[in-house]
Amino acid sequence: MTAKTHTVEKIGGTSMSRSQELLRTVLVGDRRGPELYNRIFVVSAYGGMTDALLEHKKSDEPGVYALFASAESGWQWGDALSSVASKMVEKNAEIFPDAATREQADKFIRERIEGVRSCLIDLSRLCSFGHFQLEAHLLTVREMLSALGEAQSAFNTALLLNQNGVNARFIDLTGWRQDGELPLDEHIARQFSGVDFATELPIVTGYAQCAEQLMKTYDRGYSEVTLSRVAVVTGAKEAIIHKEFHLSSADPKLVGSDKVQVIGETNYDVADQLSNMGMEAIHPRAAKSLRQAGIPLRVTNAFEPDHPGTVIMSDLAPKTPGAEIITGLKGVFALEFYDQDMVGVKGYDTKILEALTRHKVWIISKTSNANTITHYLKGSMKAIKRVEADLAQAFPTASTTLRKLSMVSAIGRDLGGVRILPRAIAALDEAGIEPIGLTDMIRKVDLQVLVEEKDFDAAIIALHKGLVEERAERKARADIRRVA
Ligand SMILES: Nc1ncnc2c1ncn2[C@@H]1O[C@H](COP(=O)(O)OP(=O)(O)O)[C@@H](O)[C@H]1O
Numbered sequence: 006m007t008a009k010t011h012t013v014e015k016i017g018g019t020s021m022s023r024s025q026e027l028l029r030t031v032l033v034g035d036r037r038g039p040e041l042y043n044r045i046f047v048v049s050a051y052g053g054m055t056d057a058l059l060e061h062k063k064s065d066e067p068g069v070y071a072l073f074a075s076a077e078s079g080w081q082w083g084d085a086l087s088s089v090a091s092k093m094v095e096k097n098a099e100i101f102p103d104a105a106t107r108e109q110a111d112k113f114i115r116e117r118i119e120g121v122r123s124c125l126i127d128l129s130r131l132c133s134f135g136h137f138q139l140e141a142h143l144l145t146v147r148e149m150l151s152a153l154g155e156a157q158s159a160f161n162t163a164l165l166l167n168q169n170g171v172n173a174r175f176i177d178l179t180g181w182r183q184d185g186e187l188p189l190d191e192h193i194a195r196q197f198s199g200v201d202f203a204t205e206l207p208i209v210t211g212y213a214q215c216a217e218q219l220m221k222t223y224d225r226g227y228s229e230v231t232l233s234r235v236a237v238v239t240g241a242k243e244a245i246i247h248k249e250f251h252l253s254s255a256d257p258k259l260v261g262s263d264k265v266q267v268i269g270e271t272n273y274d275v276a277d278q279l280s281n282m283g284m285e286a287i288h289p290r291a292a293k294s295l296r297q298a299g300i301p302l303r304v305t306n307a308f309e310p311d312h313p314g315t316v317i318m319s320d321l322a323p324k325t326p327g328a329e330i331i332t333g334l335k336g337v338f339a340l341e342f343y344d345q346d347m348v349g350v351k352g353y354d355t356k357i358l359e360a361l362t363r364h365k366v367w368i369i370s371k372t373s374n375a376n377t378i379t380h381y382l383k384g385s386m387k388a389i390k391r392v393e394a395d396l397a398q399a400f401p402t403a404s405t406t407l408r409k410l411s412m413v414s415a416i417g418r419d420l421g422g423v424r425i426l427p428r429a430i431a432a433l434d435e436a437g438i439e440p441i442g443l444t445d446m447i448r449k450v451d452l453q454v455l456v457e458e459k460d461f462d463a464a465i466i467a468l469h470k471g472l473v474e475e476r477a478e479r480k481a482r483a484d485i486r487r488v489a
């Protein structure tokens with residue numbers, strides 16, 4: 006492996022669904038001969054496939070996994086798996102108009118699906134005896150099912166590129182019919198040994214089977230973790246994430262493509278804040294690996310291959326301070342813990358944190374005063390109710406209240422000295438929104454505003470207008486004055 010000559014590039018699920026367009030942009034485009042190589046592609050499952058295999062990422066609608074895991078749904082998972090199979094075959098037909106190649110793609114995925122189906126039937130029978138607990142195997146089931154999505158997209162993409170005269174090589178990290186599990190880095194190193202980056206184009210499954218169990222540690226969005234580890238292990242010069250849109254100053258679907266700006270450049274500090282807010286920018290652990298290895302990350306629009314997109318690096322100070330992005334999260338639980346006995350006593354925080362860790366609840370942020378600690382959380386209602394029950398038992402004199410809110414955040418490398426707080430309040434006020442809570446950190450990288458769920462969209466639009474659009478207008482006016 007030659008260090009620092011190649012890039013590792015991930016294509017997200019939404020973009021993968023537009024395979025033919027990708028051929029004309031990031032996969033091939035105008036590249037000829039050697040220009041095609043020294044790139045590694047890590048691909049996600051086609052949009053909607055993982056949702057159908059596991060559960061819907063946003064609505065939680067059950068997929069094959071959720072049906073298999075729930076005792077009440079009996080054998081419904083079998084029908085759900087058949088419908089994923091049909092969906093996959095339909096996708097193959099869309100990508101491969103010629104019968105022979107389509108047959109190759111269908112045969113590949115059918116064999117995998119039927120292999121998983123018979124395995125699940127056996128497991129289900131075995132567990133019906135009572136000596137074997139289904140619970141103990143659910144994570145493996147989740148992994149087997151999600152691997153199907155990335156196996157299909159990677160296999161197909163390699164096939165499609167071969168058809169188009171590119172020497173693409175399918176790199177299957179899913180561990181299909183492999184003995185034993187290796188740690189992720191070792192697994193990657195082995196699968197890449199003997200690959201010549203200068204003459205072969207590796208198309209890698211975004212799902213990787215490994216001793217750490219990708220789904221257990223990282224859950225959904227795991228293909229960005231695979232991207233980052235492949236980049237680190239192979240010594241890439243840059244990691245690239247190709248998405249449906251540019252990384253923009255707000256969600257273009259919500260604020261409007263004409264109003265948002267491409268971020269252009271930012272640092273890993275901002276990337277961390279975005280991940281914390283659940284922004285589909287980059288998986289938190291992926292950013293960490295890349296930052297630690299000193300590998301820059303680029304986020305591009307998969308369908309605008311000539312645009313450099315946004316570069317994320319560690320030491321990238323902003324030219325001017327101000328908000329770079331407005332993002333937000335719906336369905337945030339504010340768990341308020343109140344105990345008058347708390348004043349001057351330590352240890353409450355530790356106990357709450359233990360309960361939150363035990364029930365695997367994601368902490369977005371927290372605030373506290375003399376007798377109240379409020380955690381803003383993302384997780385299932387079931388898990389949070391369990392946290393409340395644990396706390397009621399540990400602190401009989403305390404009371405907890407739970408509220409479902411939205412959190413909207415203005416994020417930037419440097420929010421200092423530009424009157425972010427009064428501007429944000431004025432923008433919200435103008436839109437008729439009264440914040441329920443607001444946190445302005447001393448370390449000026451983010452401003453968090455809590456609003457009612459119904460105000461989510463309007464709050465993002467208002468903050469974008471007040472903090473990003475107006476700042477751009479002020480800058481434009483200043484530039485004109487300078488020239489005049
Ligand atoms: N600030 C933002 N910039 C770009 N896209 C955003 C932003 N905020 C939210 N999005 C949304 O993220 C979505 C893409 O994320 P995702 O579906 O995870 O992509 P992929 O499947 O390519 O990984 C887009 O539909 C877009 O509406």
Ligand SMILES: N[C@@H](CC(=O)OP(=O)(O)O)C(=O)O
Nearest residue numbers: 017018049055225226227228
């Ligand atoms: N397909 C997987 C892994 C992934 O990272 O997908 P995406 O790149 O589309 O977020 C999922 O939905 O979780």
